[in-house]
Amino acid sequence: MRILLFTGKGGVGKSTVAAGTAARAAAEGHRTLLLSTDGAHSLADAFGVAVGSEPTQVAPHLSVQQVDAQLRFQQSWVEVQGYLLSVLDRAGVDAVTAEELTVVPGAEEVLALLELRTQALTGEWDVVVVDCAPTAETLRLLALPEALGWYVERALPADRRLVRALRPVLTRAAGVPLPADSVLGALERLHADLVEVQALLSGPEASVRLVLTPEQVVVAEARRLHTTLSLFGYRVDGVVANRVFPAGGSDDWRAGWVLAQDDVLAGVEESFAGLPVWRAAYRAQEPVGLEALRGLAEELYAGDDPLAAPTGPGPFRITRSSDGAVLRLALPGTTRSEVDLARTADDLVVTVGSYRRLLTLPTALARLDLVGAGVVDGELQVRFAGAPAAAVDVPPRRERTS
Ligand SMILES: Nc1ncnc2c1ncn2[C@@H]1O[C@H](COP(=O)(O)OP(=O)(O)OP(=O)(O)O)[C@@H](O)[C@H]1O
Ligand SMILES: [Mg+2]
Numbered sequence: 113m114r115i116l117l118f119t120g121k122g123g124v125g126k127s128t129v130a131a132g133t134a135a136r137a138a139a140e141g142h143r144t145l146l147l148s149t150d151g152a153h154s155l156a157d158a159f160g161v162a163v164g165s166e167p168t169q170v171a172p173h174l175s176v177q178q179v180d181a182q183l184r185f186q187q188s189w190v191e192v193q194g195y196l197l198s199v200l201d202r203a204g205v206d207a208v209t210a211e212e213l214t215v216v217p218g219a220e221e222v223l224a225l226l227e228l229r230t231q232a233l234t235g236e237w238d239v240v241v242v243d244c245a246p247t248a249e250t251l252r253l254l255a256l257p258e259a260l261g262w263y264v265e266r267a268l269p270a271d272r273r274l275v276r277a278l279r280p281v282l283t284r285a286a287g288v289p290l291p292a293d294s295v296l297g298a299l300e301r302l303h304a305d306l307v308e309v310q311a312l313l314s315g316p317e318a319s320v321r322l323v324l325t326p327e328q329v330v331v332a333e334a335r336r337l338h339t340t341l342s343l344f345g346y347r348v349d350g351v352v353a354n355r356v357f358p359a360g361g362s363d364d365w366r367a368g369w370v371l372a373q374d375d376v377l378a379g380v381e382e383s384f385a386g387l388p389v390w391r392a393a394y395r396a397q398e399p400v401g402l403e404a405l406r407g408l409a410e411e412l413y414a415g416d417d418p419l420a421a422p423t424g425p426g427p428f429r430i431t432r433s434s435d436g437a438v439l440r441l442a443l444p445g446t447t448r449s450e451v452d453l454a455r456t457a458d459d460l461v462v463t464v465g466s467y468r469r470l471l472t473l474p475t476a477l478a479r480l481d482l483v484g485a486g487v488v489d490g491e492l493q494v495r496f497a498g499a500p501a502a503a504v505d506v507p508p509r510r511e512r513t514s
Contacts, residue, residue: 113232113237113238113239113240113317114238114239114240114317114318114419114421115228115232115239115240115242115312115313115317115318115319116130116133116239116240116241116242116318116319116320116321116418116419117242117244117250117313117318117319117320117321117346118130118133118241118242118243118244118320118321118323118352119244119245119246119247119250119320119321119322119323119337120246120247120322120323120324120330120333120334120337120352121246121247121324121329121330121333121334122246122247124323124324124325124330124354124355125323125325125352125354125355125392126243126244126246126323127148127154127155127158127243128158128354128399128405128408129321129323129352129354129392129408129409129412130146130148130241130242130243131146131155131158131159131176131241131243131405132399132405132406132407132408132409132412133241133409133412133413133418134146134174134176134239134241135171135174135402135405135406135409136406136409136410136413136418137173137238137239137241137418137419138171138172138173138174139173139406141173142173142238142239142419143173143236143237143238143239144173144174144175144237144238144239144240144241145167145175145176145177145231145236145237145239145240145241146174146175146176146177146241146243147176147177147179147224147227147228147231147240147241147242147243148163148176148177148178148179148242148243149179149224149225149242149243149244149245149250153178154243155176155178155243156178157400158399158400158401158405159176159400159401159402159405160400160401161176163176163177163178164177164178165177165178165179167231170402171402174402177227177231179224179227225306225309226305226306226309228240228242228309228312228313229305229308229309229312232312239419247333247337251337251340251341251344251467254313254341254344254346255344255467255469258310258344258345258469258470313346314345314346314347314426316421316422316426317421318346318347319346319347319348319349319350319422320341320346320347320348320349321348321349321350321351321352322334322337322338322348322350322351322352322384323351323352323354324351324352324353324354324380325353325354325355326353326355326356326372326373326376326377326380327376328376331376331379331380331383334351334380335383335384335444335445336445336465338384338444338445339443339444339445339446339464339465340464340465340467342427342441342442342443342444343441343443343462343464343467343469344467344469345426345427345428345441345469346427347422347426347427348387349387349388349422350387350388350389350390351380351384351387351388351389351390352389352390352391352392352412353377353380353389353390353391353392354391354392355392355393355394356373356377356391356392356393356394357369357370357373357393357394358370358393358394377389377391383445388416390412390413390414390416391412392408392411392412393411395408427441427442428440428441428442430474430477433495433497435497435498436480436483436495436496436497436498437476437477437480437495437496437497438493438494438495438496439460439471439473439477439492439493439494439496440491440492440493440494441462441471441491441492441494442490442491442492443464443487443490443491443492444490445490446464446487446490446492447487448485448486448487450464450465451463451464451485451487451492452464453482453485453494455482457478458472458473458478459471459472459473460473460482460494462492477496480496480497480498481496481497481498482494482495482496483495483496483497483498
C-alpha cells in the first residue's frame with residue numbers, strides 16, 4: 113500500500129494537489145483513499161460533495177474521508193493528556209523530558225494518525241493520500257509517535273504491578289503523581305498504535321511531498337520543513353511548485369511575475385537538488401471538482417508516475433566502519449554548527465533549530481563510544497568506535513559534542 117503525504121505552508125494548494133493526485137490514482141484503477149487531517153472541510157469544497165467522517169465514495173475507486181476529531185474524541189486520551197500535563201507541571205522534571213512532553217499535540221491530530229492506521233489495516237486501499245494540516249501542526253503530529261514512545265519507555269515504570277503497590281507511598285513521599293491504572297493502560301495502547309503508525313509512515317512505501325508556491329518566504333519554509341521531516345526520519349520524495357504563472361501575454365504586471373517566479377523556481381531546483389520539482393500552472397479558475405483536479409494532476413506529474421516507490425536509502429541508516437559504525441541522518445541544508453548533539457548511554461539527542469529528536473541507539477551502538485560527528489553534504493554522520501564497554505558497571509554518562 114502506497115502512502116503519500118502532502119504538506120507545506122498554509123494556503124499553497126496542499127488539499128488541491130492531494131485531491132488531484134488521489135483522483136489520478138483512482139482513474140488508473142487504484143483503490144484510493146484521500147484522508148484529511150485538517151480541521152477545515154476543504155476536501156468537501158474541492159470535490160463539491162459532502163464528505164463524512166467515514167470513507168465516502170466520490171468516484172469509481174476513490175473515497176474521501178475527513179477525520180472528525182470531535183466525533184471520535186476518546187475518554188482515554190483525555191486522561192492520558194491530563195496525566196502528562198500534571199507531570200509536566202511539577203518541578204524537577206529533567207529538562208529534556210519536559211521539552212519532549214511539550215510536543216505532545218492535541219487529540220485531533222493524534223486521532224487523525226490513528227485513523228490512518230485503521231484504514232491501512234482494512235486492506236481496502238492500494239493508495240492512501242493524506243492531506244495534512246499546515247507545516248507546524250504536521251510536524252508536531254509526525255514527531256509524536258517517537259516522542260511519546262520515548263516517554264512511555266523511559267519515564268513510566270516498567271512493571272505496572274509495582275506501580276500499583278507503590279503508588280500511595282510514592283505519591284505521599286515525593287509529591288509525584290503516579291499514573292492511574294487506566295491511564296497506564298491507555299498510554300500503552302496508544303503507544304503501541306502510534307508505533308505502528310510510525311512504522312507505516314517511515315516505511316519504504318510512504319513518502320512526503322512538499323507543496324509550495326514560487327515565493328521566497330514559502331520556499332524558505334519548505335526548506336526548513338525538508339530538514340525537519342528528515343530529522344524525524346520521514347522521506348521526502350518530491351516538491352510540488354503550485355500556482356506558477358504561465359508565460360505569455362503582453363501585460364507588464366504578468367511579465368514581472370513570471371520573471372520573479374522563474375528566479376525563485378531556479379532556487380527551488382537548487383535547494384531540492386535530487387528531488388523532482390513538479391509544476392502546476394496558476395489556473396484562471398479554482399480547480400474544483402473531479403475533472404479539474406485530475407487535470408491538474410495530469411499536468412503536474414506529466415510523464416512521471418506519481419505512485420512510484422521512493423528510491424535510494426531513507427534519511428536514517430547505520431553503516432559499519434573499520435573500527436565501529438557510523439550513524440547517518442540526512443539533514444538537508446544544514447551545516448554542523450546548526451546541529452547540536454548530546455548523548456546519554458542509550459539515546460542520541462539531535463537538535464536542529466527548535467526541533468529535537470531523541471534517537472534511541474540500537475544496542476550495538478549504545479555500547480560504543482561516540483568519537484566524532486560532522487555534517488557532510490547535508491548528512492549528519494556520527495561516528496561510534498571502541499571496544500564494547502564492560503556491560504553493567506558503566507555509570508550513565510552524558511557527553512556533549514558540538
Ligand atoms: N493551480 C492553481 N490554480 C488556481 N487556483 C488554485 C491552484 N491551486 C490551488 N488553488 C486554489 O487556491 C486555494 C487554496 O488551495 P488549497 O485549499 O488546496 O490550499 P491548502 O494548502 O490546502 O490550504 P490550507 O493551508 O488552508 O489547508 C483554493 O481556493 C484552490 O482552489
Ligand atoms: Mg488544505
